[in-house]
Amino acid sequence: MPDLGFDIAHMLAGSLVLVSLMMLYQDRLPALINVFAVHAMLLAGSVAWQAYVQDEPQLYITSAIALGFKGVMIPMALRRIIFRLGIHREIEPVVSTGLTMLAGMALVALAMVVMLRATPEATPLAREDLAFALSVLLLGLLMMVSRRNAVGQVVGFMSLENGLILAATGARGMPLVVEISVAFSILIAFIVIGIFLFRIRERFDTVDVQVLDQFRGERP
Numbered sequence: 001m002p003d004l005g006f007d008i009a010h011m012l013a014g015s016l017v018l019v020s021l022m023m024l025y026q027d028r029l030p031a032l033i034n035v036f037a038v039h040a041m042l043l044a045g046s047v048a049w050q051a052y053v054q055d056e057p058q059l060y061i062t063s064a065i066a067l068g069f070k071g072v073m074i075p076m077a078l079r080r081i082i083f084r085l086g087i088h089r090e091i092e093p094v095v096s097t098g099l100t101m102l103a104g105m106a107l108v109a110l111a112m113v114v115m116l117r118a119t120p121e122a123t124p125l126a127r128e129d130l131a132f133a134l135s136v137l138l139l140g141l142l143m144m145v146s147r148r149n150a151v152g153q154v155v156g157f158m159s160l161e162n163g164l165i166l167a168a169t170g171a172r173g174m175p176l177v178v179e180i181s182v183a184f185s186i187l188i189a190f191i192v193i194g195i196f197l198f199r200i201r202e203r204f205d206t207v208d209v210q211v212l213d214q215f216r217g218e219r220p
Contacts, residue, residue: 004069005053006125012046013166014133017108020139020159024104030149033078037156040070043162050169053125059169066165070158078151100146104139129170136163184205 019039026032044067069085115131140160144153 004129005049009046009049009053009125010128013043013170014051016162016166017132017135017139018044020136020143021101021108023155023159024038024100024139024146028169029082029096029149030079032152033075033082033219036065036078037071037182038077039159039162040066040074043165044071046166050129062165062169066162070162074158078155082151094146096147100135101144103146104142107138107142108135111138126170128165133163133167133170136160136166139163146172 015038019035019042020206023032023035023039026035044063047059047066048063051057111134112131115134116127119127119130137160140156140158140163143156143159147153147156
C-alpha cells in the first residue's frame, strides 16, 4: 500500500505539471480556460489523495474548495467575462510558443534538481510533491510573463496558486483556517480582477497589455 500511495500521488502531481505545460501551449482563451479547469480538478484529486495517505481529513475540505471554486465556478466566470467583454479569442504570446515550451521544460528540470537536492532528509513522497509543486509554480509565473492578454495572465496567477496548494499539502498539510482563508482570498481577488477587466475594456476597448502600454502618460 505505501508503494501504491506513492505511485498515485506521483502520477497526480506529475499530471499537474503536464497540464501546466499544456496551458503554455494553448493559443485560444476558451481552450486555455478548459485546460485550467482540468488543472484544478487534478489538484483536487491530488489533495484528496494526500488526505487519504496522510490520514488528514481536513484536506478533503481543501480538495472540495479547489474542485468547486477553481474547477467549476472560476472557469464559468471567466467564460462569461470573455463573452460579455467581447474579447478576441486568440492569445498573443510575448515570444513564440516553441520558445515558451522550451523555457517551460527548462524550468521543470531546474525545479526538480533544486528541490530534490534541497530536501535530502524529507520523505520520498514529500520530496516528489514539492519538486512538482515548484514546477507548477514556475510554469504559472512563466505564463504570466509570456502572455499579453490580461485574462491569460489571470489564469497564470491562479495556476501558480495551485502550485502553492500542492506544496502545502505535500509538506504534511497546513491548518484548515489557513486553507479556507487562502481560498476566499483567491475568490475575492478574482472578483476584483473581473471588475478591473471590465473597467479596462470599457476605458481602452482592449485587454491586451501591450496595447495598454501605449496609453501610458496620455490624457483621456
